Amino acid sequence: MASSRADPYRALFHKLAMLNSLSAEELDGIKSLPLRPQRFRAGATIISSGQLVSECCLLVEGYACRHKLASDGGRQIVSFHVAGDILDIQHLLFEKADHNVQTITDAEVVFFPMRDLRRLIEERPEVGKALWRDCLVDASIFREWVLNVGRRDARMRIAHMLCEFAAKCEAAGLGSPAQFTLPMTQEDIGDAxxxxxxxxxxxLRQLADEGLIARAGREIRIADWPRMQEAADFQPDYLHLAA
Amino acid sequence: MASSRADPYRALFHKLAMLNSLSAEELDGIKSLPLRPQRFRAGATIISSGQLVSECCLLVEGYACRHKLASDGGRQIVSFHVAGDILDIQHLLFEKADHNVQTITDAEVVFFPMRDLRRLIEERPEVGKALWRDCLVDASIFREWVLNVGRRDARMRIAHMLCEFAAKCEAAGLGSPAQFTLPMTQEDIGDAxxxxxxxxxxxLRQLADEGLIARAGREIRIADWPRMQEAADFQPDYLHLAA
DNA sequence: ATCCAAGGTTGATCCGGAGCAGCCAAACGT
DNA sequence: ACGTTTGGCTGCTCCGGATCAACCTTGGAT
Structure with missing residues (x-):
């Protein structure tokens, strides 16, 4: 990981540009928000369930996840995040966190005061629309995850999770299905x-034996992307990566 | 079910009033939207995955669900809906449906042209905020469902689903945990x-044997609500029923 | 009054994934 | 260089829930 600070807006703007046509003024509006950068170590908790949140957290570099805990202590990861993802936009309208946000790798995030973000949205409704859209994509992914854990067998679940992560990484410019980094542990994958x-x-071994994936450390290569999508029942529509 | 048409706004406004302080003008704005009422029989499909959607669908009376299909034909219900719920607000910003919407009972819905709804939101940002909030609650419920199917055993899953449905019904003024109607079949509950x-x-039999629920046809009574919540690992915070 | 279709109920068997235990390899701190 | 920790890997046993197969109950339709 680079020791110098990354441009906090690059990954976010890259993502927003794919789906929304924000004007230079609107992007400047985002850039003019006061921000507080912070680094976290791998495994650090950024937001805890129940906590009152008054800032909005943008992931600039590294990987993170959101998760909930069951009464028996079991952890369920509900989403993985890459650079450019906003980790808790729901606090725009909810005070209290209903789940946890945790880093997977060392990570750099920036916090925006929610109050300023709300004001920007009032002044620039297109910014609100772009963020709303982001929430809707999130919700769509959650629906797919309910299907994934509810109705697919273990092999397919993992294949699907890998496909989704590969697609997210590719959209974020962090690789492609033919070559990407899987930053989480097998424990994390299990919790997801x-x-x-x-x-x-x-x-994972079985998928490798079948020739669907090739592993080298934390690098994954999917040689035959269509065959893998077929094996995973992965239809990327739900990611709404195209307008 | 009453044969006459219900007031299409009553249930929606009841829900919006709980969490948002919309002005009379804003509510009138909603009332002034052109609408197209339609009745559906139980089990009818209102929206199919892949379909292009240009209207927004509000459930006025009856019960509905949203679901996705796996490649092996397995159905995963991702949410249940009661009167007052908007069934597809995501089409405000997405053209194409990524899941199906189906009635559980005979139901009455009204459709609003999405175009007019978009215009109203531009004119009355508070309406947009209320709808955005609704999306965020939806997303929070999806997260809880991922946890439910991913990490809880069968008994707890069903208990949790019952608690959530009881809480939703109570919030909609359709009963209380002490007495409510469970309109879906056991097949539906399984798919959820x-x-x-x-x-x-x-x-269900086991929960009844344990005295946690009492069943009479499709009527359910939960005598000891705190004990049931405990058994279900149900903490209603994620429903965001309070501001 | 009778038929029939849905949905609810129960029993018997099977299997996918959990649980437990232990080992190995790589990364890290000192 | 060395111990320690963390994550990856493998074998064995067990169990929760699936699957298959009937049968029962209820409510419409005729």
Whole structure:
């Protein structure tokens, strides 16, 4: 990871540009928001469930996830995030966090005061629309995850999770299905798919044995992307990457 | 079900009033939207995945659900809906449906042209804020469902689903945990919780044997609400029913 | 009054993934 | 260079929930 600070807006603007046509004034509006950068170590908790939140958190570099805890202590990851993702836009309208946000790798984030963001949205409704759209994509992904953990078997669940992550990385300019980094542990993958890390390990091996993926450390290569999508029941429509 | 048409706004305004302080002008703006009422039989499909949608669908009476299909034909219900719920607000910003909307009972809905709704939101940003909030609540519920199907055992999953539905019904003025109607079949409950209808049946019996619920036809009574919430790991915060 | 279709109920068997245990390899701090 | 920690890997056993198969109940339709 680079030791110098990355441009905090690059990844976000790259994402916004794909789907929304924001004017230079609107982007300047975002740039003029006061911000507070902060670095977190891998595994650090950025936001805890129940906490009152008055800032909006943008992931600038690294990887993060959101998760909830069951009464028996079981952890369910509900989303993975890459640079450019806003991690808690829901606090624009809710005071209290209903889930946790945690880093997966060392990460750099910036915080915007929610109050200033609200004002910007009032002045520049197009910015609000872009962020609203982002919420809707999030919700669509959650729906797909309900399907994934509710109705697919272990092998397919993991294949699907890999496809989605590959697609997200590609959209963020962090690689392609043919070559990307899988930053999370097998334990994390288990917590995202409702499986144990032991079983994740076996399924990854099986996918590799089938020639669907090739692993080298944390680098993953999917040689035959259409075949992998088929095996994963992955239809990327729900990511709404195209307008 | 009453044969005469219900006031299409009553349930929606009841819900909006709980969390948003919309002015009379803003509510009148909603009332002035052109609308097209339509009745559907139980089990009818209102919106199909992949379809282009240019109207917004409000459930006025009856019950509905949203679901996705896996490649093996398995159905995963991702949400249940009661009167007052908007069933597809995401089409405000997405053209194409990424999941299906289906009635559970005979139902009455009204359609608003999305174009007019967009215009209203531009003129009355508070209306947009109220709808945005609704999307965020939806997303929060999806996250809880991921946890439910990913990390809870069958008994708890069903108990949780019952608690959530009871809370939603109560908020909509359709009963209370002490007495409400469960309109869906055990097959539906299975499709929502990632279980088979056979196993749903056994778990419902078990919950009844434990005295947590009492069933009479499709009427459910939860005598000891705190004990049931405990058994279900149900903490209603994620529904964001309070401001 | 009778038929029939849905949905609810119960029993028997099977299997996918959990749980447990232990080992190995790489990365890290000192 | 060395111990320690963290994550990856593998074998074995067990169980929760799926699957298959009937049968029962209820409510419409005729």
């Amino acid at each position: 798919t409702g499986l144990t890390s032991v079983h994740v390990n076996r399924m | 919780t990632g279980l088979t209808s056979v196993h749903v049946n056994r778990m």
